[in-house]
Amino acid sequence: MALQPGLFYAYAKNIKDDHTYRYLITFSSRKIADEWWRAVSDSVAGGYRRFANVDRVSMQWYTHDPSGHGNIFETVNDDRCALKFRGQVMFTLLMDRGGRNLSIAPVLNYVDHKSGQRFFIRSALIPNLFWFYSPDDQQIRASSQQRTAFFVDIVGADKENGGRIMIGSDKVSIAAHRGKYLAVGKSGAEFFNFSDFDGKFKRGVVDSEGELVVHGQFGERWELVF
Secondary structure, rough: OOHHHHHOOEEEEEEEOOOOOEEEEEEEEEEEEEHHHHHHHHHOOOOOOOOOOOOOOOOEEEEEEHHHHHHHHHHHHOOOOHHHHHEEEEEOOOOOOOOOHHHOOOOOOHHHHHEEEEEEEEEEEOOOOEEEOOOOOEEEEEEOOOOOOOEEEOOOOOOOOOOOOOOOOEEEEEEEEEEEEEOOOOOOOEEEHHHHHHEEEEEEEEOOEEEEEEEEOOOEEEEEOO
């Protein structure tokens, strides 16, 4: 996971016209951006339809429909949606299209954490060190010579959850091939929290094939990349 600290930016556009209710959204971190979106999408999935027209086009681009009482900035003022993020998300109303000023949000080089996609898993501190699945002994190792693309899925994800943005509290699984979950380390579990990538796993026993990735109290930070 290895989410970098620091501000994260996105735009929100009015889907009904091309010149009003455009926002620059500032999140206290990329982690908060994903968790805010989970709260918004969960409120809709739970039957609260006020923000049903808020759509996540990409991690830095959202659309909304202010005319339908679903103005995106209200998500953090609504206790049935994302009120708990009020102090961690800021919506700045941009000038209408007739104006000449536009705040430019930096393009951020992040990988979108969509459940069901295949990712390489690498060290956040040693970029050439990747997770590698050895079919000979069915172990996952940290290797600078070989790498494996893993499916990372929310446990129990179905058609509704496919493509859902993974957040730290989600139980996830990894697999080199569909239908075969892999445990991390000889005593590892097949299912673990998505946040475990951010310090739960560490390199352990060294042998000719590399170093095992095992559970540890003081692990390393790993990130998902394409």
